[in-house]
Amino acid sequence: MLPLVIDTHCHFDPEDHAAELLQEAQEARVGVLAVGGNETNNRTAALSGAPFACGYDWSCVGIDPRLEQYSGMIAVGELGIDFHRGYSEEIETDQRKRFLAQADYARAVQLPIIVHTREADQTTEAVLREANLPKTGVIHSFTGDVAFARRLLDLGYYISFSGIVTFRNADLLRETAKFVPMDRILVETDAPYLAPVPLRGRRNRPAYVRETAKFVAALRGMTLEAFAEVTRANTKALFGSVPAWEC
Numbered sequence: 096m097l098p099l100v101i102d103t104h105c106h107f108d109p110e111d112h113a114a115e116l117l118q119e120a121q122e123a124r125v126g127v128l129a130v131g132g133n134e135t136n137n138r139t140a141a142l143s144g145a146p147f148a149c150g151y152d153w154s155c156v157g158i159d160p161r162l163e164q165y166s167g168m169i170a171v172g173e174l175g176i177d178f179h180r181g182y183s184e185e186i187e188t189d190q191r192k193r194f195l196a197q198a199d200y201a202r203a204v205q206l207p208i209i210v211h212t213r214e215a216d217q218t219t220e221a222v223l224r225e226a227n228l229p230k231t232g233v234i235h236s237f238t239g240d241v242a243f244a245r246r247l248l249d250l251g252y253y254i255s256f257s258g259i260v261t262f263r264n265a266d267l268l269r270e271t272a273k274f275v276p277m278d279r280i281l282v283e284t285d286a287p288y289l290a291p292v293p294l295r296g297r298r299n300r301p302a303y304v305r306e307t308a309k310f311v312a313a314l315r316g317m318t319l320e321a322f323a324e325v326t327r328a329n330t331k332a333l334f335g336s337v338p339a340w341e342c
């Protein structure tokens with residue numbers, strides 16, 4: 096039987112048929128963590144039937160007032176810092192405030208966080224230090240170098256790799272994927288974006304995480320079986336034991 100691989104980060108748009116994508120994932124032996132980040136995605140994640148995370152990302156203000164209704168949440172996210180569309184001190188101050196509000200919420204509900212960071216290494220590291228959460232979390236769809244990864248690992252965070260690690264121009268990221276210790280590594284799709292090679296360009300879906308897992312396993316000189324086992328154990332250690340993942 097194929098080893099069970101966990102897609103620790105995907106989004107369902109309202110027009111996605113989450114039930115079909117989850118059925119397809121199950122047939123491909125892929126477990127799924129559905130992730131929100133705004134009111135629409137929180138809702139589709141919470142109603143998908145998969146284990147899910149909800150939160151408010153860097154572009155939203157406040158706390159989703161409906162979170163209380165979604166029982167069974169296993170993480171807060173995604174939240175994060177993103178200067179891709181521009182940087183100013185004001186933008187940074189705003190995003191830090193939002194991040195810390197989400198971190199406070201995570202502390203209150205005692206759940207790990209799912210962190211997005213883009214072109215914001217220093218600020219992300221600074222807010223993670225400031226938040227100083229007792230339960231850490233994962234830096235998702237990681238694109239940083241070994242030095243940044245090392246600082247985040249030192250803070251207790253896990254590192255998750257998406258299809259970007261399979262892209263032709265991602266040599267530096269592949270160095271990071273080889274560097275992250277066995278007990279801190281995860282994989283994901285970040286669907287519907289970032290489909291891995293050789294499926295690049297298609298609309299991404301949870302089942303495609305197998306390509307990324309295969310790729311990272313080979314990169315690290317491991318069998319897919321061994322790598323899948325490691326990432327399943329890490330998923331459980333970080334997010335807790337979830338029945339859907341026990342198969």
Ligand SMILES: [Zn+2]
Nearest residue numbers: 104130173285
């Ligand atoms: Zn995401």
